[in-house]
Amino acid sequence: MQLAELGERASRGESITREEALAVLTTTDDQLLDVVAAASKPRFAFFGNRVRVNFLVNLKSGLCPEDCFYCSQRLGSGAEILKYSWLPPEEAVASAKAGIAAGAQRVCLVASGTGPSNREVGKIREITEAIKADHPGVEICACAGFLKDGQAEALAESGVDAYNHNLNTASSHYANICTTHTYDDRVDTVDRARDSGLSPCSGFIAGMGETPEQLVDLAFALRELNADSIPVNFLLPFDGTPLKGTNNLTAHDCLRILAMVRLVNPRSEVRIAAGRELHLRSMQVLGLHIANSIFLGDYLTSEGQPGKADLDMIADAGMVLEGMKDAEPVKPTDVTIRRRGAGTAALPNT
Ligand code: SF4
Known part of the structure; x- marks a missing residue:
């Protein structure tokens, strides 16, 4: 396999094949820089040196009746996380504005639970309209579980740009990570979002006992769903x-997974999401040469690195924030993001 040729092909917008995707995942550590270089070709071809920064606002935390085995907010979770039911809208808007002031171009409004009631969709609409009144150029992505008839359309009408609903793992592995809903249920909501004009944002979680073949299945499933992000x-x-203490990933594995996803989905935004700091550690900046998007600051129920460290990393990589002029480099700046802090997710022996 010629890794450079895969990168050239992807930079023309073409996906690599399943066999090639599997081969990328099984490259050896001494090929790592060649893998990163190949995946960087489409990254720079389609996104230049820009990085999209996303900011999470956790509207409702914990108390979920679903049992996703990886999730700190699941039914019966013993994780020490903050639990609350719907932030007051003013607080959600203030939090979003803090993220925007720190450089975020997309605000992700997230609520735990099986799916929103129509009243809860109304709350997301209200918060979206308040954010957009002052920041019309900022994108809003909602993430509130399974959508019912009319809800995606209602969100789109209010100015919500995108809807996040992750596949999380491959169809053939889904029953091993959740018993209260199915993979097909998840696909249904991604379809509803896309068909209603919302930009489909859908991804997965690596490191849950899936095989390399199942990771390849996921990358192609997301391609078939036209996931924009x-x-x-x-x-x-x-x-x-239930997944406490699970540690199946090395930093090199994470980079290979990101590269495989990028080479299968050359034009899609690829975002390094939760686990970036824990698993990539000092290799995070190499991830920016593959992915074009990260979260700023904290995740839903766990701390990320400080927002200033994220912006400094982007600046050190010679990259610019999406939405700024290419000539305008990221300026390392003091950023204060409210810490969530209560979650614990430690790898064994750390
Ligand atoms: S549905 Fe969402 S919030 Fe609920 S347990 Fe699953 S991942 Fe967590």
Whole structure:
């Protein structure tokens, strides 16, 4: 396999094949820089040196009746996380504005649970309209579980740009990570979002015992769903969840997974999501040469690195924030993002 040729092909917008995707995942550590270089070709061809920064606002935390084994907010979770039911809209808007002031171009409004009631869709609409009144250029992505008839359309009408609903793992592995809903249920909501004019944002969590073949299945499933944005999470093995202590990933594995996803989905936004700091550690900046998007600051129930460290990393990589003029480099700046702090997700022996 000629890795450079895969990168050239992807930079023309063509996907690599399943066999090639599997081969990328099984490259050896001494090929790592060649893998990163190949995946960087489409990254720079379609996104230049720009990085999209996303900011999470956790509207509702914990208390979910679903049992996703990886999730700190699941039914019966013993994880020490903040639990609350719907932030007051003013607080959600203030939090979003803090993220925007720090450089975020997309705000992700997230609520735990099976799916929103129509009243809860109304709350997301209200918060979206308040954010957009002051920041019309900022994108809003909602993430609130399974959508019912009319809800995607209602969100789109209010100015919500995108809807996040992750596949999380391959169809053939789904029953091993959740018993209360199915993979097909998840696909249904991604379809509803896309068909209603919302930009489909859908990704997965690596490191949950899936095989390389199943990771390849996921990358191609997301291609078939036309996912505009693909968040790639690396398992945070929360204490108090069934996957506590699971550690199947090296930093090199994470980079190979990101590269495979990029080479299968050359034109999609690839986002390094939760687990970036824990699993990539000092290799994070190499990830920016493959992915074109990260979260700023904290995740839903766990701390990320400080927002200033994220912006400094982008600046050190010679990259610019999406939405700024290419000539305008990221300026390392003091950023204060409210810490969530209560979650614990430690790898064994750390
Ligand atoms: S991933 Fe979503 S649906 Fe599953 S337990 Fe967590 S909050 Fe609930």
